[in-house]
Amino acid sequence: MVYKLGIVLLLILIVRLGLYYQKESKHNNGQFMDLETTLFTQPQILGNYQKLTVSSDGRDKIFVTTTRFPRFNYGDYVRISGKIKIIQVQPTPNTSTLKGGLISNEKTILTMSFPKIEAVKISRNDPWYLLLSLASVIRQKVTVLFNVALPPASAGLLLGIVFGIKSSFSPEFTENLRTAGVMHVIAASGMNVTMIGGFLSSIFALLFRRQLALVFSIFGIIFYAFIAGLEPSILRATIMGIFGFSALILGRQYLGIYGLGLSAFLMLFISPQLLFDVGFQLSFLATFGLLYIRPIFQGKSLIGEDVATTLAAQLATLPVLLGNFGAYSLLSVIVNGLVLWTVPILMVLGGIGAVVGLVFAPLGKLFLYLSLPLLLYFQNVVSIFGNLGLKFQFQEFPLALSIGYYLVLASILMFIYSKKSKASL
């Protein structure tokens, strides 16, 4: 029954993607463009510039460069008018963050330099819009709160860990985070949502009866997703969380793989361009790894929980990581093993600090101070191992190699699981 449904959904998705990708992108070099959009990605500050990422008609991403001031924020509604420039991206590790992904055909990106941008004030009574504005205000307040209490690198790290809010770190620290393989901790990742869901449901369970606690938890993670920024990884985890909690409410059995498949279906059906989004690819593959590869390592006394998790996620995402970031460090497993245990504690301390601090700043500061030793530990581990390097560098990671990798991985997994099911018979 489930298989039949799965095949039907897959066919629908293939038709949808086929229709979508049949249409050529209609942008020309030098074409004038006038668009109004909500900023769903926090603009990044790079020296004296501000980088905005917007999409035209929900389709192609446009990378916009503008002056540092006036500042724009996540959730702002802006009107942008200017000329589109199409840039050919050379597949080198340095530019690869902008490149597509594993099976990407994106060799070009759309940019706009210093277009006219104005923030448009809109008053809409749309509940989603109100939620977004509220989330955006909280986000900005929390950012100020953390930045006023903690040194810049520590504040950025904690904002990333608790809320998935991306800060501008120094170039060296950013490079170290990448080399050490812990970007996923500070980026908006599904891990945040999963943990928040866990915390909320256990707190609500103390206050309300079960069903109600689960309903509130669903609202909780939706609100968190709006604060964290609606990145593909956050959306994926939120949709899976909603399925998981709903299954509990209905008293049905929940299997991770169904949640994963359904959220992939929903997201791709609504936004087919996500197929080539690195964050989307990483999030789904990593979750798949956690569902099917981690159990193989688990319980092996030699390796800890965190190392098992890291290995599983890395094995599942390796070709995408290499294809997009051009490097992989052998040390990243060790670094993850050394720092991941701090993440839940930092989430609690930072979360309490934020909630308390929004009401009474000085008290919130105390909780943030309490997180400082762990943050300094985290930073030092990352810097020490980041400087050690031990990186494998790749100029280009061919598509054929990626496909081959996944075929081999799939065969190994099928072999292990068929053996297991035979053993259980």
Place this chain on the structure above:
Amino acid sequence: MKKFLFLSLFSLLILTGIFIYENLKFNDHKLHVVFCNVGQGDGIFVRTPTGQDVIIDGGPSDAILSCISSHTPFWDRTIELMFLSHPHLDHFVGLISVVQRYTALSFVTEELFNKTTSFQELISELHNQQIPERFVFAQDRFKTSDGVVFKIVGPTKDFLHRTSPEGIIGENKEFASLETLVEYGNFSVLLTGDSQDTELQDALDSGLIPKDGVKILQVPHHGSKSGLNPDLLQELNPKLAVISVGKNKYGHPTAEILNILRDKNIRILRTDQKGDIEFISDGKGWWFD
């Protein structure tokens, strides 16, 4: 839950350790003058013997933030005094982030404006936070309770009005920039911003700079050739020269200026080569890291 409480207590213990360590390290009753490595621009941080914090220019980006935080204890979030030598991007942009993250008590600058949105942003941020703004000229001075003097040695009102009659800073033209002499006992540092040799000559002629010169000279305008000449250097007689400079397209620091300094056998420290450069003084002697 038990594990969480245990770890929080452990964290508190370490925090106490960090507190003691930073208190000993940063409250050492000495003057610290740090030329922060902010790239192409100026960003100077001063911590007085009793722990009052002063900033002279904020550099072109947020780089100054990590410089400040690595030279202050983590709980000290007050900047007692903030100077801006002149309203150019490579000197003031970092100050916007500073006032957003720290409690700044006062802002001191010359009476010149810049029409860019970035400068408007700084002004509106200062207004939002109700930070008093004060315009100064040569002869004005600030003395902290622990005996550190910040003496404004240039520009004079006359120089400022002559170079910018409209009160607006012009790019690539002669313009005024605050020159601040930091004095503590026998130790002195002359901070020059982007000033030109004419303005520095004015300052020397006015007698505001001691006859026997200064200990440390910040080479004006990132080592631009219009900032310094051999005669000026002779009179200023510095023991050491600092150039605050980063990657740039103007050819800073110029070969002319480097040669003038080498001819006089003056040791040169550059932020693009050394990173943050920190001078420490107890009022009698001075040394650097």
